[in-house]
Amino acid sequence: MKVIGVIGAGVMGTGVAHNFALAGYDVVLVDISEEILTKAKAQIANNIRFQGLYNKDFTAEKPEAILNRISFTADYGLLKNADYVIENVPEKWEIKKEVYITLDSVCPEHCIFSVNTSCISITKVAALTNRPTKVIGAHYMNPVIMKPVVEVIKGFHTSEETIEATINLLATLNKEAIIVNDLPGFVSNRISHLMMNEAAFVVQDQIAEPKDVDDIFKKCFGHKMGPLETADLIGLDTVVHSLDILYDSYQDPKFRVCPLLRKMVEAGTHGRKTGQGFYSYPIYEQSLVKS
Numbered sequence: 246m247k248v249i250g251v252i253g254a255g256v257m258g259t260g261v262a263h264n265f266a267l268a269g270y271d272v273v274l275v276d277i278s279e280e281i282l283t284k285a286k287a288q289i290a291n292n293i294r295f296q297g298l299y300n301k302d303f304t305a306e307k308p309e310a311i312l313n314r315i316s317f318t319a320d321y322g323l324l325k326n327a328d329y330v331i332e333n334v335p336e337k338w339e340i341k342k343e344v345y346i347t348l349d350s351v352c353p354e355h356c357i358f359s360v361n362t363s364c365i366s367i368t369k370v371a372a373l374t375n376r377p378t379k380v381i382g383a384h385y386m387n388p389v390i391m392k393p394v395v396e397v398i399k400g401f402h403t404s405e406e407t408i409e410a411t412i413n414l415l416a417t418l419n420k421e422a423i424i425v426n427d428l429p430g431f432v433s434n435r436i437s438h439l440m441m442n443e444a445a446f447v448v449q450d451q452i453a454e455p456k457d458v459d460d461i462f463k464k465c466f467g468h469k470m471g472p473l474e475t476a477d478l479i480g481l482d483t484v485v486h487s488l489d490i491l492y493d494s495y496q497d498p499k500f501r502v503c504p505l506l507r508k509m510v511e512a513g514t515h516g517r518k519t520g521q522g523f524y525s526y527p528i529y530e531q532s533l534v535k536s
């Protein structure tokens with residue numbers, strides 16, 4: 246594998262592109278507008294500057310050398326030489342669907358598609374393409390560069406070769422793959438989104454302030470982050486989209502979105518990436534790699 250395509254330059258796409266460039270791969274990072282790509286470039290440059298503070302595998306390589314391995318583009322045509330593509334567009338079926346139809350037509354036949362999704366069925370994505378055995382789920386954790394494990398999802402059609410190639414690729418990033426089967430939300434989000442949603446209900450019901458909710462999880466249960474801090478880090482819009490998918494998929498009321506969460510998203514307070522969620526974030530902290 247030499248050329249890695251990364252689709253979507255948001256919270257996850259910037260982290261994935263940074264991590265693969267750091268590991269020496271040529272990365273083609275695709276998003277829909279030059280403005281978003283310019284912002285993404287600045288953010289990755291900033292995260293490269295900070296990586297030494299947070300990453301024990303930090304190399305002394307010059308930040309510009311890492312950044313120069315990433316091509317920032319709105320042109321899907323540049324993926325014609327991609328060996329492996331990691332898609333990170335919003336958690337909305339209509340958007341993902343269009344992207345996979347395009348990817349299938351521009352990427353070479355051998356190219357593997359890795360779906361970075363919180364909840365969407367990998368089997369459903371694979372069925373859109375002419376290469377279903379080469380479609381796999383890889384749920385990277387945020388912040389990508391700091392998380393040593395990826396939840397890898399085997400869809401109905403995914404071949405053993407595709408699983409093997411994904412395990413080997415992740416190993417070059419010093420990441421371990423935990424392989425699970427495909428049903429919406431997989432393991433991590435099927436469980437964690439219930440907790441984040443219920444934590445929002447606790448705040449809505451005025452049982453406790455966000456900080457006290459999070460402190461109970463950190464100080465009593467030893468979690469690194471509380472559920473509301475985690476929701477802010479993921480992005481409240483992404484959390485709501487994911488809960489909607491879980492609700493539709495399982496037809497189970499336990500996944501209904503807390504009205505407070507939906508209201509915050511409608512108000513444009515999406516967490517760390519907008520500077521305001523359950524907590525406020527000064528501008529310099531919004532892109533800061535933190536766990």
Ligand SMILES: NC(=O)c1ccc[n+]([C@@H]2O[C@H](COP(=O)([O-])OP(=O)(O)OC[C@H]3O[C@@H](n4cnc5c(N)ncnc54)[C@H](O)[C@@H]3O)[C@@H](O)[C@H]2O)c1
Nearest residue numbers: 253254255256257276277333334335336361362363387479
């Ligand atoms: N945020 C997290 O912590 C997290 C963790 C694991 C997985 N995920 C999943 O990763 C995916 C991306 O999440 P995110 O938080 O990075 O979202 P985001 O909203 O921060 O970023 C999505 C990016 O995709 C771009 N985009 C939209 N349509 C596009 C298109 N047609 N072609 C190319 N780019 C397009 C947007 O402009 C945006 O920059 C989602 O499926 C999400 O569920 C998120």
